[in-house]
Amino acid sequence: KINATGGLSRNYFINLAKSLGYNITIDEPEPFRAGINRAGDRLWVPEIIWVWIVNIDDAQVPVYRFRAGSSVAGERLMTFGQNLIENIFQDLKPAHTQVVFNYKEKTTP
Template sequence: MNGNDWQELLYLMLPDGYARNGQRLNAELQAEGNTLASVERSAQDMLNGVTPFTAVALLSDWKRVLGLSVSNGMTIQARRQQIMAKLVETGGLSRNYFIRLAKSLGYDVTIDEPEPFRCGRNRCGDRLWIPEIVWVWIVNIQDGQVPVYRFRCGSSATGERLMSFGQNMLESIFRDLKPAHTQVVFNYVENKT
């Protein structure tokens, strides 16, 4: 309801015979109606903020609680995707866990775990890695994918661009989740067809 609807409802609550056309009374009821409409909008924002699917005003609170970095210029859709990615994290150390996590964010990745060169196991032409390479893993991101966010009613806000390109959240999420003793390297692979 808007302020005028609330004002009309407040008029109906006045006792019978009360002068309804007074200038001060109209101003008071209009102010009260606008206040009630504002409270109703705030309550709806709080209700929508219960989940990140519908949150708008409370997205910054979701990001703060989840410990996500705040980036200026991110669209509402991108912020929701970042929050949902953080919420879906279940934890894991396997290749499959990180591949599934990337898939849930819309990326096709493969993960390589290089091994050092060993006599008797490797042969001429194999890459020479140092022994410490066992602590490095390489994430190959197919087609150098970057999320594209198109303006959508209900999912975008006034003033946002009709189309924007999101940040590659995959790198920051993987760096947050990787085992502390390892180093992750990102390799953007372009498919040549």
């Protein structure tokens, strides 16, 4: 992160993730537009143009569940661990975007 020169492109973030040991793809959904899209295409709200969906391959996120006796009042019933990649992307992403992380588990044939 210290040596990063910065960038706003998807390729910059894909290469940054690769340097951290993650294999990712980034989707930029488009809103549904009459005359361009067809029946059966996904409907998105117009604001979806500000969202990046980061697909992380072969990733596992630790899940922490509330436990009677060890958890305390006020804790969430379930939380997910914060990955290094999430924190870095939130710090370096373009200010006008929202990043959604999609963790894809490794599938065995």
